[in-house]
Amino acid sequence: MSNMSRKLKISSTAYRVLLLLQKLNEKKLSTDRLNRIFSEDPYVARFFSKDVILKYISTLRMAGFSITKPSASNDYCYVLNKAPVQIDFSEEEIKTLRMLKSFAQSFQQKKFLTNYYSFVEKLKRYMNEEQIKKLNEEFAKKTENQEKIKDKFKDYGDLIKKIEQYIVENQRVEIKYRTKQDEQEKIAVTKLQKIKYHADSVKLLYYDLVSGQMNTIKINDITNIKQLPSISGEKQLLNPVIFKIKGRLAKAYRPYEKEKLTDPDLKTGEITVTSYTDDMEVLLRRLLKYGENCEVLYPKQVRNKMINFISRTLENYKENVTQIKKI
Amino acid sequence: MQKGFKNKITYKIDNISVTAFRIISILNMLLNNSCNDEEINSQLKRDIDNARDLSKDTICIYLNTLRVLGCDITRPAKNNNYKYILKSHPFKLSLEKDEIETLVEIRKYISTLCDWKAAIEVDKLFSNLLDYFSTDTKNFFISAKKTSLKREINSENFFHEIKQLENYCKQNKVITLLYNSPESGEKNITIMLDKITMENGAFYLWGYNEELESTMYLRVDRIVDIKSVNLHKKNIKPKSILVKYKLKGCCPLSCGILENESIIEKTSDNELIIEAVVTNKFNFFQKILSYGDKCTILQPAEIKKELISKLKNMQLLYSETEYV
Numbered sequence: 005m006s007n008m009s010r011k012l013k014i015s016s017t018a019y020r021v022l023l024l025l026q027k028l029n030e031k032k033l034s035t036d037r038l039n040r041i042f043s044e045d046p047y048v049a050r051f052f053s054k055d056v057i058l059k060y061i062s063t064l065r066m067a068g069f070s071i072t073k074p075s076a077s078n079d080y081c082y083v084l085n086k087a088p089v090q091i092d093f094s095e096e097e098i099k100t101l102r103m104l105k106s107f108a109q110s111f112q113q114k115k116f117l118t119n120y121y122s123f124v125e126k127l128k129r130y131m132n133e134e135q136i137k138k139l140n141e142e143f144a145k146k147t148e149n150q151e152k153i154k155d156k157f158k159d160y161g162d163l164i165k166k167i168e169q170y171i172v173e174n175q176r177v178e179i180k181y182r183t184k185q186d187e188q189e190k191i192a193v194t195k196l197q198k199i200k201y202h203a204d205s206v207k208l209l210y211y212d213l214v215s216g217q218m219n220t221i222k223i224n225d226i227t228n229i230k231q232l233p234s235i236s237g238e239k240q241l242l243n244p245v246i247f248k249i250k251g252r253l254a255k256a257y258r259p260y261e262k263e264k265l266t267d268p269d270l271k272t273g274e275i276t277v278t279s280y281t282d283d284m285e286v287l288l289r290r291l292l293k294y295g296e297n298c299e300v301l302y303p304k305q306v307r308n309k310m311i312n313f314i315s316r317t318l319e320n321y322k323e324n325v326t327q328i329k330k331i
Numbered sequence: 332m333q334k335g336f337k338n339k340i341t342y343k344i345d346n347i348s349v350t351a352f353r354i355i356s357i358l359n360m361l362l363n364n365s366c367n368d369e370e371i372n373s374q375l376k377r378d379i380d381n382a383r384d385l386s387k388d389t390i391c392i393y394l395n396t397l398r399v400l401g402c403d404i405t406r407p408a409k410n411n412n413y414k415y416i417l418k419s420h421p422f423k424l425s426l427e428k429d430e431i432e433t434l435v436e437i438r439k440y441i442s443t444l445c446d447w448k449a450a451i452e453v454d455k456l457f458s459n460l461l462d463y464f465s466t467d468t469k470n471f472f473i474s475a476k477k478t479s480l481k482r483e484i485n486s487e488n489f490f491h492e493i494k495q496l497e498n499y500c501k502q503n504k505v506i507t508l509l510y511n512s513p514e515s516g517e518k519n520i521t522i523m524l525d526k527i528t529m530e531n532g533a534f535y536l537w538g539y540n541e542e543l544e545s546t547m548y549l550r551v552d553r554i555v556d557i558k559s560v561n562l563h564k565k566n567i568k569p570k571s572i573l574v575k576y577k578l579k580g581c582c583p584l585s586c587g588i589l590e591n592e593s594i595i596e597k598t599s600d601n602e603l604i605i606e607a608v609v610t611n612k613f614n615f616f617q618k619i620l621s622y623g624d625k626c627t628i629l630q631p632a633e634i635k636k637e638l639i640s641k642l643k644n645m646q647l648l649y650s651e652t653e654y655v
Binding site: 013014015020026058062063064066088097099101104107116252258259289307314318 | 346352399401430433441445479481617620621649
C-alpha cells in the first residue's frame with residue numbers, strides 16, 4: 005500500500021479538505037491542532053494560515069456539513085455536528101438502545117450512565133433528525149418492563165454509589181458483614197476492586213488485606229462500610245484453583261473468564277483447568293455440579309473443602325447409606 | 332442499516348476549493364451506490380453549475396485522493412460491472428474504552444439473567460455497529476468481548492433463525508435435526524420442541540425425545556441442519572418423575588426455583604420442601620449437586636439412591652488420588 009501511495013497522483017488541496025473532515029469527525033479541533041495534524045501528515049507536511057483553513061471549512065460547509073465556529077463554549081474549536089455518513093437503525097434497534105439505557109441505569113453507578121449517554125450522543129451524530137426523534141421518544145417512554153429493569157437495585161443505590169467512590173479513590177475500607185450462615189458479624193479490612201452484577205444480586209469484589217485473598221460478598225450482607233485513613237498500595241495476588249475435568253464434560257468444556265485449559269490428555273481425554281476465580285463460593289458450586297467428572301487438585305484447602313462438601317452432603321443421607329450397605 | 336450521505340451539494344464561487352467539492356460529491360455517490368465514470372460525470376453536472384466532463388485520468392486522481400485518505404475503492408472489472416465500489420471509508424465511529432466497557436458489561440449482565448431474547452437483540456445491534464466502528468474501536472471492542480464474554484456463544488453462528496425455532500417451540504412441533512454432538516459427532520435427533528433457554532452464555536433448545544423417553548437440551552449453535560418438521564401434531568406425553576427435595580438456609584426468592592418446581596412447604600427451621608417435575612435427570616442432578624450439603628432428596632427412593640451413588644463416586648475420586 006505504501007509503495008502504491010508513492011506512485012499515486014492525488015489532489016493535494018482536496019486531500020487536505022478531506023483530511024480535515026476526517027479529523028473533525030473524530031473530535032472537535034482548534035486551528036492550531038488542525039495545523040499540527042497537517043504538518044504531521046506525510047501528504048501535507050506543512051502549516052497553513054487561518055484564512056486557508058477557513059477556506060477549507062467553507063468548502064465543507066458548502067458541501068452541506070454543519071460545522072460550528074470556534075467560541076468560548078466549545079473551547080475555541082471547530083465542531084463537526086453531524087458525521088459524514090448515516091447509520092439507519094431499525095425500530096428494533098432503537099428499542100434495544102432503550103433497553104441498554106435501562107440496564108445502565110439499573111447498575112446505580114454514575115460511570116455506567118455517563119458512559120452510556122456519551123455513547124448515545126456519539127451515535128446521534130450518525131443519525132438523521134427523524135431517527136433522533138424516534139430515539140428520544142423511546143427514551144421518554146416508561147414501560148412497566150423498563151421501569152422494573154431500571155429499579156432492580158434501587159434499594160442499594162446509596163451504598164453502591166458510596167462503594168463506587170471508594171473504588172475511584174482507591175481507598176482502604178473496613179467492611180462489616182453477616183451472611184445467612186454467620187451467627188456473628190464479621191469484619192474485613194479491604195481494598196475494593198469492583199461491583200459485580202449477577203441476575204438478581206449485586207456483589208462486591210474485594211481484596212482482603214489480612215488474608216491476602218480476593219473475596220466476594222453480597223451487597224445485602226454488608227451491615228457497615230467505612231473508609232480507613234491510609235491509601236492502599238498493596239499488590240493483589242489471585243490464587244489459582246486447579247481442577248481436572250474428564251468424561252463427556254472434557255469434550256464440551258468451555259472456559260470461564262480467567263480460566264486457562266491444557267490440551268486434552270491423549271490417553272484419557274482429561275483436561276486440566278487453572279482458574280483465577282474471585283468468587284470461591286460460585287466456583288465450588290459449579291465444580292460440585294460437575295459431579296464425578298471433576299476433581300480439584302490445588303490448593304489443598306480448596307480440595308479439602310470439596311471433600312468436606314461431599315462428605316457433609318452424604319451425611320444428609322446417612323440413614324439411607326447405612327440401609328444400602330446392609331442390603 | 333444503510334450507509335447514507337445526507338446533504339445535497341451545491342456550488343458557489345467564493346472561498347471554496349472546487350476540486351475538493353467535486354471529490355466530496357464523488358464520495359457522496361460512492362457511499363450510496365457503486366458508479367462508473369459516466370455516472371460520476373452526470374452527478375457532477377447536477378451538483379455543480381457549468382461542470383465539464385472529467386477525463387478518466389482526472390477521475391483516477393480524485394479516487395486516488397480518496398484512497399490515500401483511507402477509502403477502499405475497487406477498480407472497475409468484469410466481476411463488478413466495471414464500476415467503482417466503496418468497500419470501506421475512514422469516517423467511522425470512535426468510542427472510548429470506558430464506553431465500550433460499559434456496553435460489554437451490560438451485555439455480560441444480560442447473560443446472567445438468562446434472557447436469550449434480550450441477548451440476541453443486543454448481539455444484533457453490536458454486530459451491525461461493528462461495521463461502523465473505527466479500526467481501533469473495533470479491535471478494542473472485540474478484545475473486550477473476548478475477555479469479558481468469553482463463554483458467550485455468538486448468535487450470528489446459528490444455522491437456523493432462532494425466532495423460527497421459537498415458533499416451532501410454541502407449536503410443540505416434532506422436528507428431526509442434525510446435531511453435532513461433542514461426544515459422538517453428527518447425528519439425527521428427533522424431538523418434540525418445548526422451549527429455548529440461555530445459560531452460561533449458550534443457547535439451548537429443549538425438547539422431548541420419545542425414543543429416549545427423556546427431555547433433551549441441545550446447544551443451538553451445534554444444530555447443523557433441520558432435516559424435517561412434522562406437519563401433524565403428535566400426541567406425545569413426556570415421561571417425568573416427581574421428585575421431592577429439601578433445601579436448608581434458603582428463602583423462596585433466592586433458591587432459584589424453576590418453572591417445573593413448586594414450594595410445597597416452608598418449615599420453621601428456614602427449610603423449604605420443593606416438588607420438581609423432572610424430565611431430564613442429568614440436568615436435575617447438576618442442580619441438586621450445586622446446592623452441596625444444603626440439599627437433600629426426600630423421594631423417590633431410586634432418585635435418592637442414584638444421587639448417593641454419584642456422591643460416593645465423587646468421594647472415591649478424592650480418596651483414590653493423593654494430594655501432592
